[in-house]
Amino acid sequence: MESRVFLPVLLLLITLGSNSTKAQKDNEVLVLGFNGDGAQRISTWAQYGRAVRAAGDYTLCLRFNIWVFRLLTAVIYLLDQTDIDLDPISFEVYFEKIRTKYGGLARFYPLPGNLATNKWYHYCHVRDMTRGEGRVYLDGQLIVRESYAFQRDPYVRNIIVGQDEFQMKYSLSGKLSQINMWNSILPEEQILSIANCESNLEGDLIAWSGKWQLYEIKEERVPLESLCRSVSRGLVTVKVPFLRYPKAVYMCRGLGGAVPTPKTLAELRKVKKVFEGDQGCIRQWAGVSDAKEEGKWLDPFTQTVIPWSDIYFRKNNPDGNIYQNCLLMDAEGLEDTDCKKHSCAACFTVAGRTWTLRGICEEEERMYYLDLVPSPLSFRGYGEYAVQQGAGGVWAWSNIITNTTMATLSQESIDLNYPVGRLTWNLQSAVCHQESGPRVLTLSACNTSQFTCSDGSCVDFAKRCDLKFDCDDKTDERYCDIINFPEDYRSKLPPRPASDSSLPIALDVTMDTLNIDTTTMLLSVSYNLRMTWFDNRLTFNNLKNLTRLNTVSLDQVAGLWRPHLGFINTDDIQNTAVDADAVTTVVKLDQTYAPDLSNPYEVEVYRGDTNPISSTRKYSTVYTCNFDLVLYPFDIQFCYMKLQILSASSEYLIFNSRDSSVEYLGPTLLVEYGVGRIDLRADNATQFAVARVRVELIRRYGYAMLNIYIPSLTLLVISYVTLFFRPSIFEVRVMTALTSLLVLATLFTQVSASLPKTSYFKMVDIWLLFCIVLIFLIILFHTVIDLHVDYVALPGQAKPGHAVTWAQTLTGSAGGVRALKVRSAEDGDGSGDEGRPDFFRRFLAKKDKFDLEFYIAASKITMLLIFAVFNLIYWGSLLRGSGLVYYL
Structure with missing residues (x-):
């Protein structure tokens, strides 16, 4: 009974086990290994068991894993049976790019990033004749789509894997798997599914499970999903x-x-x-x-x-x-x-990390990169190099293809027999034109965004030369020179742009303080002058986004060409200076850079024609100004700072007016002036280019109003009021007007002494002269009025020997006596008209009264009219082109 039960169970277990084994085998794929030791051979290759013909649309896919990158790594070639050079269909791998040939069309395609060794990649390319497109996929992602009018392919082709015309230097060193080709266009979803190891679809033109002829190739079967696990994981x-x-x-x-x-x-x-x-x-x-x-x-x-x-x-x-x-x-x-x-x-x-050997000079970038081999510890290159321990435990950098030792690690400068970090090596073969001797090399696992400290540890590259220590050994603040000078650099010769045109120099003037002396006509300015230019002969190292961290050392500034400017409207003809107060920086405008792998101190090299140099210095300069004082004290003055290029003529150097600017940071209201618009204009038409900074100065007329116009107007009013004094007090009227005239003359003298001497009248001169003339006219009117007044004694006050022959009372508004005519008793009536009729005497009295009132009224109206007309003209002319209305 037990045997009856046991037998079926055993059979069931055997069946389940065989099914499980079969399922496991079905999930495995064939992997072919080519030249696993990295050596170059023409004897290692594979060929598909039959020829194929891809006349129209097709899709070619494969999976590859490179151990050693050649200058060109041959992967797969579909060659015409009669002429192998005739329009092949192929796929070739480089370190930083790939090359696809569709048959009659060959293209290089850049990759999103450099390829790595010992890592699986899935590649597909599609020839879509219906749409006239060629498409390339890497790891399921479309990286190229281009239009091309493909022709039908008439050739019958053999499939060769791992060799390009059997040239040994191009032989494949790596692994291949899942080479399939379809006589149709695979959908993108299907390509992505294959790339992600979700399906194992085989082609109808080339099937990976088909028959392959293998020559010196290592075969193995691995689980499909293992091909999608990057070795860099773990x-x-x-x-x-x-x-x-x-x-x-x-x-x-x-x-x-x-x-x-x-x-x-x-x-x-x-x-x-x-x-x-x-x-x-x-x-x-x-x-x-x-x-x-x-x-x-x-x-x-x-x-x-x-x-x-x-x-x-x-x-x-x-x-x-x-x-x-x-x-x-x-x-x-x-x-x-x-x-x-x-x-x-x-x-x-971390497994699969890319190591870099810096300090060697190689045309091909692949030669700088290596992989870490954990046991025994060594480093295998992406190309032909390796770093490993040799006889006696000495570390050596060697070329494993030519079996040449390039350098050995110096034991004198280290206390640990360990090749990682920035160390001194002894050259055995020529490196960077150096035949032998000590040379600094850096072996590092840091990525492109990191800097390698001398001990091999990594810090962010942004912390390189940022004025504080981040490496334990403080090497991140060493070798921080920014400028790379070529051997033929001449600091006396200005840069010449690629277009062979004049080099533009941008100016930035930042004024901190202004001081104007009207008497001497001088403008004192404290300002920062920044000159910016491009020098395409130079390259720069490790530029930072923060410009102040890109400061050039004084030693390098001494060898740098700099524009030389003269301040031409100064008394002593000053020039720009380059000293300890001058700060020279490089402005990072272009974010693109080229890593200089030949430099063991790890630099990012930026171009000089896209990142400008800037020189800044603080100056305190006195510039001469030509004031136009016609409108004083309501004048608007324009002072100029004239800067001229002295280094070379405008044929070579000009000002860049588009990128130049001026800024004033001080107070806008000064003691005498208000600061208006400030602009910068360049004139490159002269023999030597000139830039002019124009400063608009609007005089603050409050002082003049308080100390000139209001006092002079007050004196004018006082003088005018004397016309309303009683005609009988001539001395009071005249003395008041004369006193006002004298005070006004003194004021005129004081104002003239405080201003530059000019050959033309200023508005303040016109005002004061007008006031003087007006008071002079008032005095003349007083004289005329007095000539028409006869003085007689008031009633009861006639002198002895005189008799009042007649008295005419001029009644004013108050009803008082305004004037009395007094005559002598001996002279009769004193007028010589004793014999004249009474009506004639009355007529003469009325005539005297009419003349006196006429001149008094005429003087008042005339003075007021003159004053009004003058002010209308005077102030009206100041409403345009003056500072009168600027502060209103």
């Missing part, structure tokens, strides 16, 4: 040799990794398993220390404090106090010990 372990804790940390940090600190017993056992069976590493470091502060366990790789609860301590540990600050891995947990002891360490670093 970690690899490097065994750090028997070292003290600081040295072990130093070495692991340079490798871009970290020494782990177990949190659990399972993690502890996993890490210790790295050195299982290694008798030379019976002790093993953990990755934390409390050497800086007792009781605070610091991770040196992340600079974070690890809580005690996250550290799997051995029972009764730590117990070493300040004498034991590092941790060793024991089978039962972590125990503290002296950091000066020697132990091994497991350094976990």
